Amino acid sequence: QKEVEQNSGPLSVPEGAIASLNCTYSDRxxxxxxxxxxxxGKSPELIMFxxxxxxKEDGRFTAQLNKASQYVSLxxxxxxxxxxxxxxxxxxxxGAQKLVFGQGTRLTINP
Amino acid sequence: xxxxxxxxxxxVMGMTNKKSLKCEQHMGHRAMYWYKQKAKKPPELMFVYSYxxxxxxxxxxxxxxxxxxxxxLLNLHLHALQPEDSALYLCASSPVAxxxxxxxxxxxxxxx
Numbered sequence: 001q002k003e004v005e006q007n008s009g010p011l012s013v014p015e016g017a018i019a020s021l022n023c024t025y026s027d028r029x030x031x032x033x034x035x036x037x038x039x040x041g042k043s044p045e046l047i048m049f050x051x052x053x054x055x056k057e058d059g060r061f062t063a064q065l066n067k068a069s070q071y072v073s074l075x076x077x078x079x080x081x082x083x084x085x086x087x088x089x090x091x092x093x094x095g096a097q098k099l100v101f102g103q104g105t106r107l108t109i110n111p
Numbered sequence: 112x113x114x115x116x117x118x119x120x121x122x123v124m125g126m127t128n129k130k131s132l133k134c135e136q137h138m139g140h141r142a143m144y145w146y147k148q149k150a151k152k153p154p155e156l157m158f159v160y161s162y163x164x165x166x167x168x169x170x171x172x173x174x175x176x177x178x179x180x181x182x183x184l185l186n187l188h189l190h191a192l193q194p195e196d197s198a199l200y201l202c203a204s205s206p207v208a209x210x211x212x213x214x215x216x217x218x219x220x221x222x223x
Contacts (some may be wrong), residue, residue, distance in 0.1 A: 043216050044154065068210060098159060
């Protein structure tokens, strides 16, 4: 069973702090890793994707991938109340043509 | 521009009705997807189209019938649905399968 695990939260972080979201996956053949943000009642929005080990930065967001540990994380610097949402980790094995989603982590940024 | 559009935004239908959901993208993407999402759950894959051919059907009941008329359009035909089919139906597209997927805003479906 190919699985993606996330802490469901809620994760509560003060405004201006760093929010750290974690995700582990079971399939060693996984090749592509994605983070989606989903506001309540809205559709998922792609915020980061990463294919290689290491860090990838985009504005206040950093994705980190460690394939040896089967671990991918998302850091949000200078957290804002507008970052409050559910964050979905998704993983794709090469040739699978589909994403396996984690259950999502609900993040709340407190002013 | 990474926009996927979906119509209608909301749909209420009876169990004997026939209706269709529509999805469109003009990004030149060659893979398109239908997902179903229930409250507080992740999206659940239903169908994958790759180069306009159905490549994955996740054992979806036949009351859901997908159609890909061309590379920009994806339809989901609905017939004889059950109340438990009420959910947010999401369309997504990606440049090709295995790449990043971009979701449309979804259709909120209520079956009465």
